[in-house]
Amino acid sequence: MxxxxxxxxxxxxxxxxxxxxxxxxxxxxxxxxxxxxxxxxxxxxxxxxxxxxxxxxxxxxxxxxxxxxxxxxxxxxxxxxxxxxxxxxxxxxxxxxxxxxxxxxxxxxxxxxxxxxxxxxxxxxxxxxxxxxxxxxxxxxxxxxxxxxxxxxxxxxxxGNPAVPRALDKLMSDDLGAGAAAVELYRRGVDLYTIQRAFALGLLGARHRRRLVPTRWSITAVDVAIGDALAQQVRHMPEVSQPLYGYAEYLDNRYLVAVVPGPLRFYYLEKWTYAGRVAEIEVAEDPRGVRSTMDGGYEAARLAILEKLASMGRRGTVAMVRWIGERYYVSVGNWQIRETLRRLQLTPLDENYKTYTALVGKDPISLIKNIKRLDEFL
Known part of the structure; x- marks a missing residue:
């Protein structure tokens, strides 16, 4: 460029x-x-x-x-x-x-x-x-x-006086572990981005072990801690009754998500296109929550979809695909992944077949089954 x-x-x-x-x-x-x-x-x-x-x-x-x-x-x-x-x-x-x-x-x-x-x-x-x-x-x-x-x-x-959330103010004086504190704050309705900053600035955790944590590390650590807590709930919920699909795009990032009946597990494929070259990141998570690798983008996407499943009271096997085009030449942060997928709507394919076909450019079932290894996963 x-x-x-x-x-x-x-x-x-x-x-x-x-x-x-x-x-x-x-x-x-x-x-x-x-x-x-x-x-x-x-x-x-x-x-x-x-x-x-x-x-x-x-x-x-x-x-x-x-x-x-x-x-x-x-x-x-x-x-x-x-x-x-x-x-x-x-x-x-x-x-x-x-x-x-x-x-x-x-x-x-x-x-x-x-x-x-x-x-x-x-x-x-x-x-x-x-x-x-x-x-x-x-x-x-x-x-x-x-x-x-x-x-x-x-x-x-x-x-002026900083308005520290009451729940955070209390936990800043406690010795609860940083991950457990992040989950507790989330459950009490404290803003996720406030929790991430508190984690990075060493305001959470056992008082004698508190350290400054680089922001990129803290964002992923909070996503993992809260995502794992949500997964523990979702894992025991009833299965979705039929396949659900969703599509969203923002900043030349395009997302296709499928949730099908089955145990809670994840497959994530990220495809970058830049200067005519293509790079891929793959993450698979088994029903026990064991990941094939750690990736911040995956954890942000996983948290957003787990929030959605928890609100539905359903579990399923999840496949997420993220395409990144050349117009996304500056990263604005993983928040754009999380916020875009929070706004994505999961619906039965038969209700929006024409809409999905128009957005994605082809039949989404064929598309999702032809993506690398995804047909085996589903």
């Missing part, structure tokens, strides 16, 4: 996209830098917090805020439920506008009130004084969400 970008320079649109993503990102970054007064940034964190991976256990903890955006307006910059449905370029623009201050630490205890900002139920106004002028690293990474300009935090002043 970058060879095309060098020739195009944002003018000829050789990539076929309606707007140049690099130009959009540069404009967003410049706009945010203009709102910084010296090295001071004032705005509200949506909340937005990221724990990095490099150098673990001493890692960078980032807190993000859109300059001069305060109150509830800030929520739209990093809330998956509000971001879902937007175009990819809009998501890149919003994320790139946020300024991220960071601190490098080994223990959550040394972060002061910063973790409380990240688990607030509402945006919190924050003034950050940065140690130097923030810089932007322009990267288009299929593993990392886009981030705006960043710099070390010199000082941080909270203008």
């Amino acid at each position: 970058y060879s095309i970008c060098a020739k195009c320079q944002g003018r000829k649109m050789l990539c076929g996209l309606p707007r140049c993503p690099i130009e959009e990102r540069i404009r967003a970054v410049k706009s945010s830098l203009l709102k910084i007064r010296g090295r001071e940034v004032f705005g509200a964190t949506p909340p937005s917090a990221v724990v990095g991976e490099a150098g673990w256990p001493r890692v960078r903890v980032y807190i993000g805020e859109p300059p001069d955006v305060t109150g509830e307006e800030a929520r739209a910059y990093d809330d998956p439920r509000l971001l879902w449905g937007r175009e990819l370029e809009d998501i890149i623009r919003l994320r790139s506008y946020m300024v991220f201050g960071y601190a490098a630490q080994t223990s959550p205890r040394k972060l002061g009130e910063l973790p409380l900002l990240a688990v607030s139920e509402r945006p919190v106004d924050v003034e950050m004084r940065l140690a130097k002028t923030p810089v932007e690293s322009l990267r288009f990474d299929l593993r990392e969400k886009p981030m705006g300009p960043r710099a070390p935090i010199e000082a941080l002043r909270i203008d």
Whole structure:
């Protein structure tokens, strides 16, 4: 893609996209830098917090805020439920506008009130004084969400009180294991994304063992813990009475899901198409819950489908296929998998045969049975 970008320079649109993503990102970054007064940034964190991976256990903890955006307006910059449905370029623009201050630490205890900002139920106004002028690293990474300009935090002043969920506030003082705490919070109705940030920032678990956990690891760990708890319930529910199918698409990601009568088990196939090349990821899970491999995308998809089955009071054998096209050139995070599949409708094929055929391009039964190994699995 970058060879095309060098020739195009944002003018000829050789990539076929309606707007140049690099130009959009540069404009967003410049706009945010203009709102910084010296090295001071004032705005509200949506909340937005990221724990990095490099150098673990001493890692960078980032807190993000859109300059001069305060109150509830800030929520739209990093809330998956509000971001879902937007175009990819809009998501890149919003994320790139946020300024991220960071601190490098080994223990959550040394972060002061910063973790409380990240688990607030509402945006919190924050003034950050940065140690130097923030810089932007322009990267288009299929593993990392886009981030705006960043710099070390010199000082941080909270203008307001973080609204920590009551259930989380209680568990922060307990010694319950981090996975069990995540499940308990989910059962008590705490937002999944708040739980993920709490896990990453070391607010859960046995107090003497709490550590900062890189955000990518924490997201998958929470999906696994909650998904396993849901699977334990669904495993003993009655079977679906007939095959169910669902189709959804978002950001050039297309999903086809089938649930057929049988024990609770999963097959997941992810197919990437990029620059004429195809790559595949396969995950199979047996009725005991044993996976053939660990994959964050699979765990996000699995959680969404388990939520759906639990709400139906039914179990079944599940096949999920995710196609990823070339227009998904920047990863926005596994939330888009989870939120897209949460909105997918599972219905008997005979009720929507023509609709599925039109969406998928062919008879979905033939399609799903011709996918690699899927006919054997079902």
